Amino acid sequence: MEKMPMKQMRKKKILIVDDSEMNRDILTGMLEDEYEIVEAEDGEKAIEIMKEGRFGFSIVLLDITMPKLDGFGVLRVMQEQNWLKELPVIIISAETSNEYIGRAYEMGASDYFSRPFDARIVISRVRNTIALFERDYIDQITGGYNRKAFIRQVAGVLKERETEEYILLFFNIKNFKAINELLGVGGGDKLLQWFYQRILRSKLDPVDMARIESDHFACLIEKKNLDFDYLTEFCDFSYGEEKRQMHIYSTCGVYYIQDETMSITSMIDRAKLAKEYITDEYLKPYTVFKNNMQDTYVDEMEICSEFEDGIAKREFQVFYQPVVDVKTGKIASAEALVRWFHETKGFISPGQFIPALEKGGYISELDRYMVRKVIECLEQRRKESRPAVPVSVNLSWMDFYDENMLEWIVSGLQCGGKEEEKMIRFEITETSLAAIGENHTRMLMRLRENGAKILLDDFGSGYSSFGMLQDYDFDILKIDISFVRNIGVNKKTESILRAIIDMAHQLGIRLVAEGAETEEQVAFLRENGCDYIQGYYYYKPMPQAEFLQLLEEGK
Known part of the structure; x- marks a missing residue:
């Protein structure tokens, strides 16, 4: 190290x-x-x-x-x-x-x-x-200031400032829960100590800094020391011994201090809020606070307050994106995706309401709703003897801390052996799988033992992908969209894709490539033995009626 x-x-x-x-x-x-x-x-x-x-x-x-x-x-x-x-x-x-x-x-x-x-x-x-x-x-892990001391110190600095302009930065380590599981509590504490010192010795040259909580760090810097190119490089780093290095990303919210009468707590909250608006942490791992973000925060609170009413009014609809068999070109399965059509606000993007519901603790209720609606659809198809294909539903990592919901799913899989329930599949991202810990992944395996297929989504996007294949049994891997987009662009990516496809087949696992949009991408995946493709080249997500019509037409 x-x-x-x-x-x-x-x-x-x-x-x-x-x-x-x-x-x-x-x-x-x-x-x-x-x-x-x-x-x-x-x-x-x-x-x-x-x-x-x-x-x-x-x-x-x-x-x-x-x-x-x-x-x-x-x-x-x-x-x-x-x-x-x-x-x-x-x-x-x-x-x-x-x-x-x-x-x-x-x-x-x-x-x-x-x-x-x-x-x-x-x-x-x-x-x-x-x-x-x-x-x-004093923070007992880093030996530096804690939140209380940081607020006190920054208040003193701002009180005394003459011409200096200051910025408050809010850092966090991505996927720290998963990293902590991997390293153990002692190892996780060492990483926090190391990251604290990394900020201190950086070109940011903090005037004051502290670990605020968990893996969150705040620091006060002079405006002249902020270089966004440097900040981008700083947030991407390797940690560990040479033979066991771990690639880690951090993200940063940036707040330019202007109103000296504002409380330090409010300044921290604004920098933290800015961090939540990072759209691509790998290309630009920081965001500068803007006043409209505060308005959006209020909007998120409204989303949570209107969620249950939206469920009752059937404003949430299930859209289906078909998954195509590469060999036959026919629809082999589908992914269920939620859409919200608010009665007064119109369409609300999943990118807006899903994070809000996760923060507010409502996401498991939404996932339960999605499972129920998909089962209803499949049951109706069975009763009418109409064509149907397996459908996958996404599970949030938070679902694994709601044992009532998961017991409800398992009970449904066990009772009567209903064919429509056996046709439901469950997707979980590898980042979520790493975050939920060993105790809760046992429930995931219970789903598989009771006949449900398990899909590992976004495979290759995290740091422990191959280790997960060693520790858990999956039926299908969904290759992360970033790999597919680099077909025809990056030869190394193409070599990695070939290796992933070959390895999965040797393990008896089928593959879905997500995000295929061009003929070149589809041709490469077909030639290299990928099993299924999900992407705009074939189909966009569509309402249930349109999807069922495709099945009727034998697509």
């Missing part, structure tokens, strides 16, 4: 409050190598400085005996303003009486040391007090 030097964040800041310039100079000399020092010659000045930027300080060294406002007066103001919860104070004084010391502790001081100053004691106590106070601000 690549070794990364630990990069130091900007120096922590100390406020020294003492009316003696000599004392301030002595303390500054002891601490300035490790900390950034700000000085105040009296209590009133100290309060003024803290009002402007208290979030920027890690500690206050406070003299007791001063003109205008003494140290006890400063502590009283800090108590009233509730600042002592976020800013520790060490009293520095020549006075060593128990009365003075006891009163200082009662008013919220964290420590007390007297003059003359011993450099080793001063440095140690300052370090220890900051470390003790910041335990609630």
